[in-house]
Amino acid sequence: MLKVSKILIDRQENPAALSEPTPYLGWQLESDRQNVHQTAYRICIRDGLMPFWDSGRITGSESAAVRYAGPPLNEECRYTLELTVWDNHGESAQGKAEFSTALFAPRFLTAQWITHTLADNHSECPVFVRHFSAEPVQKARLYLSACGIYTVRLNGQEVSQDWFAPGWTEYASRLQYQVYDVTALIQPENTLEITTANGWYAGYLNGTRQVYGKQTAIFAELSLTCMDSHRVTVATDVRWQWYLGQHREAEFYHGERIDRTAVPTAPQPVVLAEDLNAHAPALVPQQCEPVRVLERRAPVQLLHTPDGTPILDFGQNMAGVVRLDWQGSPGQEITLRFAEALTPDGSLYTANLRTAKATDTFVCSGGKDTFVPRFTYHGFRYVSIAGMGGNPPLDAFTALVLGTDAAATAQFSCSSPLVNRLWANIVWGQRSNFVDVPTDCPQRDERLGWTGDAAVFCRTAAQNEDVYRFFRKWLADLAIGQAADGGVPHIVPNVNGQGSGGAAVWCDAAVTIPWTLYELYGERDILERQYPSMKAWVEYMRRQETPDHLRQCGFQHGDWLALDREEGRGNRGSTDAYLIASAYYAHCTRLLAKAAAVLGKAQEVAEYTALHRAICSGFQQEYITATGRVVGETQTALALILLFDLARAEHRDRIAQSLVQNLDKHQGHLTTGFIGTPILMDALSKIGRNDLAGKLLLNEDFPGWLYEVRCGATTMWERWDSVRPDGSFDESGMNSFNHYAFGAVGDWLLEQLVGIRPAEPGYRAITLQPQLIQGITQACALRTTPYGRVRLAWQCLNHLITVEVEIPANTTAQLFLPEQEGSITLGSGSYQYSYATETDLTPQRFTMDTPLRTMLADADAKAVLSAALPGMLDGPAAAFLAGKSFNDLKGMMPGGEALFAQLLTKLNQLC
Structure with a gap:
C-alpha cells in the first residue's frame, strides 16, 4: 500500500x-x-x-x-x-x-527600536516591560527582534523555549526576527516583559567587547486580531519602560549571576535607539532551526578535589548550562564553575578556558528556587560547587544540553565498542558546536564561526543531521561578509572586521559547502543562492594566480595542527601551504564548473572547465616530477593529489605507493592536521587500500581517533595530543576537548565502511558498497535522505557474509556485494543476501607494529609480557623498549620472529 x-x-x-x-x-x-x-x-x-x-x-x-x-x-x-x-x-x-507564512519583508511594522540607559560597559540584563489592556482576540502574533539576545514572558508565562534569539547574523546587514503565536496567553489586562543580555552583539567576543554595538535594544510588535476582525497593535515605543530584575550579570564566556533576593529596580522610561531607527539592519524571518534544550542529563557521580571541593561529573562533555533546584537560606550564594577535564590531582582543568571565567552564581531567596541561566552557555563535563557544603545532593542538578535543534538523520553501529564511542563523540562534537552558527569550540573565549572547521566537517555534519537550513543561513552571512574583490572572511559572521581573507580551505568554504549541500540534499536552490559568492571567490583566486595558474601568495593556515609540523612553523604542518592552496584552487574551480552545469550556465561551464585543466597542468609542472615523485611527499599532499585527481594517469600508481610508504614509515599512523585528516581515509579508499584505512581507524595508540577514546574522550579533541601519552595536557592555551574538525572521519564510516553514498544529488540514486576491514565483523547505518530511510547492515562472521539493505520508495540503488563481481540494480524495498567466504575479520587488538607501551597499558597483556620478557620491562632499558614494537625487537634476539608471533597470538586471544 x-x-x-x-x-x-x-x-x-x-x-x-x-x-x-x-x-x-x-x-x-x-x-x-x-x-x-x-x-x-x-x-x-x-x-x-x-x-x-x-x-x-x-x-x-x-x-x-x-x-x-x-x-x-x-x-x-x-x-x-x-x-x-x-x-x-x-x-x-x-x-x-x-x-x-511570516512577514517576508516586515515593512508595515510600526515598532521602533528602544533601549535602556545603563552604562555602555554593563553586563546586567535589563527587562523591557509594557502593560496593556486587550479585548477578546481571535489571533495574537508577537514579532520580536533584538540587538543582543532575549527571553520573553507574557503574563508570567514564557512565550518560547528558544535560546539565544534572535540568533547571530551579520548584524550590520540583517537581523532575524521571531514570530510567536500568543493567542492563548492574552487576558483582559496584560504584562509583556522582554529580558535582554549582551550576547554576541555587545558582549565579550573574540578578545573584545561591543563588536557590533554598545547597548542591547529591542524591536517588538504584538498584533492582535479582535473578534470583529479589526487589528490592534502593541509596539515598542516611548510608552515602554525598563528595569533590572534578578538576572544581574550575563556573558557567554564568563557566565551568569541570578539573585533571587534582588528587588527589581524602579521602572524607568526607555529611550529610542536613534541610530538603529535611522539606519536599521534589514529584518528577516528566522532562517533556521533555533537553539533549544536537546537533552537533560543527571550527574553520574560526585567527586572531590584534594581540598574537599565537590565536583559533579556528568559523564559527557557537552555545551549547555546546569539547572539547580534548591531551597537554601536567604542570601545563600552558590557558585558553579565549569570545565571539560580534571587535572591529575582531581581539580578542575581550566587552563584551556583562557580568559573565559565559565562561572555561574546563584543567590537563594530562602524558598524553593529554580535557577536556569538563559543568557550564557558553557562547554563542560565537570562542575565544581561552592556554597552547598561538601556533599550536595545530585538530584538538585540537571545539565541542559544546548544546540541548534536540527533533526538527526543518521545512526551508526559496528562490532567495535571503541568505534561506536568514536561515532558518539563525533555526534556530541557537532551538537555542542552547532549553536546557531558552526563554532570551533564551546568552552574557551572564542566560539567563532571559523570557515575552515565548518568546511572540512560539513559533509559529516550533513550526514548526521538535517543542517540544510542551518548552513543556508550561515552561507548567506558568508556572502554578506565577502569583500568586493571576492575575498572570503576566515570567520563568519565576520567579527574581525578586517574585510576579506585568502586562506585555502577556510575561504574555499564559499564553494565547497554549497556543493556538499547540493550533493546530499539535491536542492539546486542552494546553488542559485550562493553561485555569485562561489564565482566571486574563484575569480579572487584567479586574479592572484601565477602565469602557471597556481596560488603562491598570501597568508595560509596550511595543514593546521598537523603532527608533521617542523620547528618554527607554529601550528602549520610541513605540507607546502601553496601546494594546498593550488590544489584547492583546482578543486573549487571544478566544483564551480559543476554548479554552473546544474544551473544551465553553458558558457561558464566551458570557461571554468578549461581553467581547471590549466590549473592541473601548472600543478603537475610545479609539484610532480617527470617520474611521478611529489615535491614534499607528506600524507596531506599525497592525499590531496589522489583525491582531487591532480596527477597525470601515468603517475597515479607511484603517488599511491608513496602514500602507502609514508604510512608504513609512520607505523601505520597519520600525521595529518585539519586539511589532511578529512581526506586521508577517502584517498586510501579511492586507491583501493581500505585495509590501510581500517588500520588507521583502529589504531588505539597515539596518534589516532581511538587513542582519544581510550583516554576517555567523549567528544572530539582539537589536537591529536590534547592529552599526551604520559597523561599531561597540551600547554599551548589552544587545547579544546570539544572541537569537531577531526570528526570528519564520520563521513568515511557511513560512506565507505558501511557503504551508503549518493549516486545522484539528494540520493535520488544510491550507491551501496560496504567495505570489509580487519577488526570489524559487522557494521550498520541508517540514513534519512530526502526520499526516506536508507539502511545497510553487513556482517562477516563464521565464514559467512550477510548483507541487508532497505531502499526508500522512488529511488534506485546499485549494490556492490563484498567479494562479488559487478553490481545489482535494486528498486525500493528490503533485500537480504548471504554467502560463504574464506575471509576472517576477527579483531586483533594488537599487531606487530603496536608499541609495547600500548600493550602494557592493559593489565592482562602486561602480565603476559612480563613473564615472556623477564627483567626487560622494568629494568634500565624499560623506557627505551616501551616505544618499540615486536617488529622492532624481533631481530634483537635469536628466534625472535617466532617468539613474538606466538606472543601476539596469545595477547589477542587474551585481550
Whole structure:
C-alpha cells in the first residue's frame, strides 16, 4: 500500500512562520511493495476554505525538491497543502500539511527600536516591560527582534523555549526576527516583559567587547486580531519602560549571576535607539532551526578535589548550562564553575578556558528556587560547587544540553565498542558546536564561526543531521561578509572586521559547502543562492594566480595542527601551504564548473572547465616530477593529489605507493592536521587500500581517533595530543576537548565502511558498497535522505557474509556485494543476501607494529609480557623498549620472529 509519510515545506514539517514566498516542497513515500516509483503528483493549496493554487496532475517522479510554482504566497496567512501521488503499481496516496507564512519583508511594522540607559560597559540584563489592556482576540502574533539576545514572558508565562534569539547574523546587514503565536496567553489586562543580555552583539567576543554595538535594544510588535476582525497593535515605543530584575550579570564566556533576593529596580522610561531607527539592519524571518534544550542529563557521580571541593561529573562533555533546584537560606550564594577535564590531582582543568571565567552564581531567596541561566552557555563535563557544603545532593542538578535543534538523520553501529564511542563523540562534537552558527569550540573565549572547521566537517555534519537550513543561513552571512574583490572572511559572521581573507580551505568554504549541500540534499536552490559568492571567490583566486595558474601568495593556515609540523612553523604542518592552496584552487574551480552545469550556465561551464585543466597542468609542472615523485611527499599532499585527481594517469600508481610508504614509515599512523585528516581515509579508499584505512581507524595508540577514546574522550579533541601519552595536557592555551574538525572521519564510516553514498544529488540514486576491514565483523547505518530511510547492515562472521539493505520508495540503488563481481540494480524495498567466504575479520587488538607501551597499558597483556620478557620491562632499558614494537625487537634476539608471533597470538586471544 502506498503512503505519504512526510511532507516538507522549505525542509520543515508544518512550519509556523514560513519565510519563503516560493518555497521548495518535498515529500517521502512508503510502500510494502518493491520497485515503487512515483509516476505523477498533484498539489492543491487552500487559503482557509478558499482554493489558492492547484498544480493539476503533473507527470513525473520528482518528490524531494519540487519548487512551488503557484502565485507567491501571501504574508501572515495560514494555508493547507493537499498532496496526491500515483505510483507505477496503479496505487495512489494522499497527504496533508498545514503551514503559516511570516512577514517576508516586515515593512508595515510600526515598532521602533528602544533601549535602556545603563552604562555602555554593563553586563546586567535589563527587562523591557509594557502593560496593556486587550479585548477578546481571535489571533495574537508577537514579532520580536533584538540587538543582543532575549527571553520573553507574557503574563508570567514564557512565550518560547528558544535560546539565544534572535540568533547571530551579520548584524550590520540583517537581523532575524521571531514570530510567536500568543493567542492563548492574552487576558483582559496584560504584562509583556522582554529580558535582554549582551550576547554576541555587545558582549565579550573574540578578545573584545561591543563588536557590533554598545547597548542591547529591542524591536517588538504584538498584533492582535479582535473578534470583529479589526487589528490592534502593541509596539515598542516611548510608552515602554525598563528595569533590572534578578538576572544581574550575563556573558557567554564568563557566565551568569541570578539573585533571587534582588528587588527589581524602579521602572524607568526607555529611550529610542536613534541610530538603529535611522539606519536599521534589514529584518528577516528566522532562517533556521533555533537553539533549544536537546537533552537533560543527571550527574553520574560526585567527586572531590584534594581540598574537599565537590565536583559533579556528568559523564559527557557537552555545551549547555546546569539547572539547580534548591531551597537554601536567604542570601545563600552558590557558585558553579565549569570545565571539560580534571587535572591529575582531581581539580578542575581550566587552563584551556583562557580568559573565559565559565562561572555561574546563584543567590537563594530562602524558598524553593529554580535557577536556569538563559543568557550564557558553557562547554563542560565537570562542575565544581561552592556554597552547598561538601556533599550536595545530585538530584538538585540537571545539565541542559544546548544546540541548534536540527533533526538527526543518521545512526551508526559496528562490532567495535571503541568505534561506536568514536561515532558518539563525533555526534556530541557537532551538537555542542552547532549553536546557531558552526563554532570551533564551546568552552574557551572564542566560539567563532571559523570557515575552515565548518568546511572540512560539513559533509559529516550533513550526514548526521538535517543542517540544510542551518548552513543556508550561515552561507548567506558568508556572502554578506565577502569583500568586493571576492575575498572570503576566515570567520563568519565576520567579527574581525578586517574585510576579506585568502586562506585555502577556510575561504574555499564559499564553494565547497554549497556543493556538499547540493550533493546530499539535491536542492539546486542552494546553488542559485550562493553561485555569485562561489564565482566571486574563484575569480579572487584567479586574479592572484601565477602565469602557471597556481596560488603562491598570501597568508595560509596550511595543514593546521598537523603532527608533521617542523620547528618554527607554529601550528602549520610541513605540507607546502601553496601546494594546498593550488590544489584547492583546482578543486573549487571544478566544483564551480559543476554548479554552473546544474544551473544551465553553458558558457561558464566551458570557461571554468578549461581553467581547471590549466590549473592541473601548472600543478603537475610545479609539484610532480617527470617520474611521478611529489615535491614534499607528506600524507596531506599525497592525499590531496589522489583525491582531487591532480596527477597525470601515468603517475597515479607511484603517488599511491608513496602514500602507502609514508604510512608504513609512520607505523601505520597519520600525521595529518585539519586539511589532511578529512581526506586521508577517502584517498586510501579511492586507491583501493581500505585495509590501510581500517588500520588507521583502529589504531588505539597515539596518534589516532581511538587513542582519544581510550583516554576517555567523549567528544572530539582539537589536537591529536590534547592529552599526551604520559597523561599531561597540551600547554599551548589552544587545547579544546570539544572541537569537531577531526570528526570528519564520520563521513568515511557511513560512506565507505558501511557503504551508503549518493549516486545522484539528494540520493535520488544510491550507491551501496560496504567495505570489509580487519577488526570489524559487522557494521550498520541508517540514513534519512530526502526520499526516506536508507539502511545497510553487513556482517562477516563464521565464514559467512550477510548483507541487508532497505531502499526508500522512488529511488534506485546499485549494490556492490563484498567479494562479488559487478553490481545489482535494486528498486525500493528490503533485500537480504548471504554467502560463504574464506575471509576472517576477527579483531586483533594488537599487531606487530603496536608499541609495547600500548600493550602494557592493559593489565592482562602486561602480565603476559612480563613473564615472556623477564627483567626487560622494568629494568634500565624499560623506557627505551616501551616505544618499540615486536617488529622492532624481533631481530634483537635469536628466534625472535617466532617468539613474538606466538606472543601476539596469545595477547589477542587474551585481550
